[in-house]
Amino acid sequence: MNILGISGSLRQASFNTTLLHAAQEVAPAGMNITIHRLHALPLFDQDVEEQGDPASVVALKDAIAGADGLLLACPEYNGGISGVLKNAIDWASRAGRSRQVAALVGKTVCIMGASPGMTGTVRAQDQLRQVLRRAGARTEPQGEVLVFQAHTKIIEGRLVDERTRDALGRHLQGFAERLAATA
Numbered sequence: 209m210n211i212l213g214i215s216g217s218l219r220q221a222s223f224n225t226t227l228l229h230a231a232q233e234v235a236p237a238g239m240n241i242t243i244h245r246l247h248a249l250p251l252f253d254q255d256v257e258e259q260g261d262p263a264s265v266v267a268l269k270d271a272i273a274g275a276d277g278l279l280l281a282c283p284e285y286n287g288g289i290s291g292v293l294k295n296a297i298d299w300a301s302r303a304g305r306s307r308q309v310a311a312l313v314g315k316t317v318c319i320m321g322a323s324p325g326m327t328g329t330v331r332a333q334d335q336l337r338q339v340l341r342r343a344g345a346r347t348e349p350q351g352e353v354l355v356f357q358a359h360t361k362i363i364e365g366r367l368v369d370e371r372t373r374d375a376l377g378r379h380l381q382g383f384a385e386r387l388a389a390t391a
């Protein structure tokens with residue numbers, strides 16, 4: 209089971225990127241998570257798209273199309289998803305000139321998020337579900353991984369909180385089961 213992991217934060221010490229690394233560690237047997245960085249992705253521009261997708265966009269779309277499922281780590285900015293993540297979704301929601309169907313269509317997407325606040329990105333995750341649904345993807349499993357007070361659980365770049373690690377492992381197990389059921 210090849211899963212593409214994407215963090216909605218470009219920050220070097222990002223809690224959300226760290227959560228992706230933790231997911232790699234606690235993923236169930238047979239689930240392989242590869243992280244795709246968004247640092248090179250330009251802002252969506254329909255004029256650019258009409259000329260043909262830039263290399264970083266092609267790479268993102270190919271990576272999504274080739275994955276069995278996606279794992280998105282979703283920061284919360286001003287009660288919503290990060291512009292970085294929305295931008296990537298906007299690109300991937302479009303077929304562009306080289307595809308028949310957008311890479312996101314029909315994809316199963318597992319979401320999670322971390323923030324230093326008390327709500328652990330719940331608002332951003334709700335918004336992310338809506339955006340993904342509009343783009344033709346489905347989110348699974350139904351439960352949530354909301355890593356609140358992330359600064360107390362992620363220390364020196366590692367998720368050290370055992371309860372959160374267990375919850376993340378169960379979430380990924382549910383994701384694996386949904387992927388297997390819908391394959």
Ligand SMILES: Cc1cc2nc3c(=O)[nH]c(=O)nc-3n(C[C@H](O)[C@H](O)[C@H](O)COP(=O)(O)O)c2cc1C
Nearest residue numbers: 217219222223224225283284285286287323324325
């Ligand atoms: C512009 C901005 C808006 C933010 N708004 C929220 C918010 O609405 N809710 C929240 O929990 N945290 C908010 N934060 C704090 C982020 O959760 C925090 O910066 C977090 O570390 C970002 O994720 P990262 O660690 O993966 O980079 C905001 C941060 C910034 C820079």
